[in-house]
Amino acid sequence: MEPTLNETHLMIQETARKFAADVLAPTADERDEKEIFPYDAVKQMGELGFMGMMISEQYGGAGLDTMSYVLAMEEISKVDASAGVIMSVNNSLVTWGLEAFGTEDQKQRYLIDLASGKKLGAFALSEPEAGSDATNQRTTATKDGDFYLLNGTKNWITNGSTADIVLVMAATDRAKGAKGVSAFIVEKGMPGFGVGKKERKLGIRSSDTVTLTFQDVRLPAANRIGDEGAGIKFALKTLDGGRIGIAAQALGIAQASLEASIAYSKERKAFDRPIANLQAIQFKIADMATDVQASRLLVWEAARLKDRHEAYGTAAAMAKLYASRTAVKAALEAIQIHGGYGYVREYKVERYLRDAKITEIYEGTSEIQHIVIARSLLGV
Ligand code: CAA
Numbered sequence: 009m010e011p012t013l014n015e016t017h018l019m020i021q022e023t024a025r026k027f028a029a030d031v032l033a034p035t036a037d038e039r040d041e042k043e044i045f046p047y048d049a050v051k052q053m054g055e056l057g058f059m060g061m062m063i064s065e066q067y068g069g070a071g072l073d074t075m076s077y078v079l080a081m082e083e084i085s086k087v088d089a090s091a092g093v094i095m096s097v098n099n100s101l102v103t104w105g106l107e108a109f110g111t112e113d114q115k116q117r118y119l120i121d122l123a124s125g126k127k128l129g130a131f132a133l134s135e136p137e138a139g140s141d142a143t144n145q146r147t148t149a150t151k152d153g154d155f156y157l158l159n160g161t162k163n164w165i166t167n168g169s170t171a172d173i174v175l176v177m178a179a180t181d182r183a184k185g186a187k188g189v190s191a192f193i194v195e196k197g198m199p200g201f202g203v204g205k206k207e208r209k210l211g212i213r214s215s216d217t218v219t220l221t222f223q224d225v226r227l228p229a230a231n232r233i234g235d236e237g238a239g240i241k242f243a244l245k246t247l248d249g250g251r252i253g254i255a256a257q258a259l260g261i262a263q264a265s266l267e268a269s270i271a272y273s274k275e276r277k278a279f280d281r282p283i284a285n286l287q288a289i290q291f292k293i294a295d296m297a298t299d300v301q302a303s304r305l306l307v308w309e310a311a312r313l314k315d316r317h318e319a320y321g322t323a324a325a326m327a328k329l330y331a332s333r334t335a336v337k338a339a340l341e342a343i344q345i346h347g348g349y350g351y352v353r354e355y356k357v358e359r360y361l362r363d364a365k366i367t368e369i370y371e372g373t374s375e376i377q378h379i380v381i382a383r384s385l386l387g388v
Contacts, residue, residue: 020076024083032088039214054125068124074311078256085260089363090214096253102129105246130171132162143186149178158225168218189239193231200225211362248321255327258335258367265342303331322384329377332367339364
């Protein structure tokens with residue numbers, strides 16, 4: 009473990025911190041309240057290189073490492089976890105997957121615009137009956153000459169209605185189970201592509217989560233990512249990296265909860281002195297800070313393994329499991345420290361709790377992270 013950051017890392021961290029303070033902070037509460045998607049901010053994130061951070065410059069990306077990505081994710085999510093997930097999906101699930109597994113033609117046609125932030129991407133794996141059980145795909149892609157006909161429904165798709173490009177997993181041969189799933193690039197506006205229900209959510213309300221429907225969408229075979237039957241491996245490998253991004257998002261929420269608690273406890277007086285002088289508050293803050301730092305080290309460790317091209321799936325699962333748990337705990341403690349003020353909208357900590365909860369659910373629930381970690385240890 010090398011905990012030091014290089015000059016590029018520090019510059020990225022500072023740029024993200026400033027962008028979050030100047031652009032996201034002034035509107036984050038209102039966008040949460042009114043469920044408004046941050047179109048302008050996402051455009052600016054593209055211009056800053058934050059929408060394709062790990063993608064090579066030749067494909068429109070910023071050519072940075074995973075460490076830079078998690079530093080930016082933490083800063084953005086500390087202020088606005090909705091912007092964090094929009095960025096995370098485009099970076100780690102869409103652009104990373106396309107650069108790692110796409111053909112040169114797919115990179116030219118899709119990756120350059122996605123990584124430079126000119127277009128936005130979504131990743132469609134989950135279905136009404138395939139959440140944790142991701143291999144149980146009911147959406148089908150039936151071969152028709154040089155095309156596939158795509159039919160089915162995808163649920164809880166982040167960036168679903170705002171995305172220009174969606175990576176869709178579908179069964180090309182249901183009899184083959186996990187080995188019969190393939191991945192495809194689908195363009196918004198293709199005939200038969202439909203955007204269904206917009207979800208009304210507990211948290212990350214400024215992000216876009218919808219159902220997508222596909223009715224005889226005619227996809228060129230050139231839009232298949234990798235071999236026929238390689239879709240589950242593509243999705244799970246891509247999600248290994250996605251989990252590092254979500255762990256960094258959770259870390260940002262936890263850090264925000266800690267900072268709010270420190271500031272409030274110095275300002276709020278009870279029994280004639282700031283509550284920071286009360287041991288009950290000190291212990292909570294000490295525990296929060298320890299969990300936040302442990303989460304950060306797990307996130308950094310997973311990022312560094314990925315940057316060194318070493319196995320990182322288990323480290324990513326550990327980082328996500330621990331950081332998401334920390335985010336929920338820290339936000340709950342922040343509310344407790346703020347007392348009645350913590351329970352109302354004027355103070356941001358109630359949003360932190362609502363935003364934190366999803367980090368224990370999407371890109372693999374905490375139960376799935378336990379399974380991934382246990383399997384790697386036990387070899388079962
Ligand atoms: N990388 C590459 N391949 C992998 C892999 C990985 N990390 N994990 C498993 N595989 C391979 C396996 O080797 C296997 O292939 P073979 O048969 O050729 O060996 C195949 O994938 C199927 O794996 P399993 O047999 O282990 O499958 P399983 O049914 O037991 O499921 C699981 C494994 C870990 C539970 C997996 O299904 C999983 O991670 N589920 C959670 C899915 C998830 O994270 N969904 C999130 C949705 S996306 C989202 O939330 C995005 C958003 O919008 C924010």
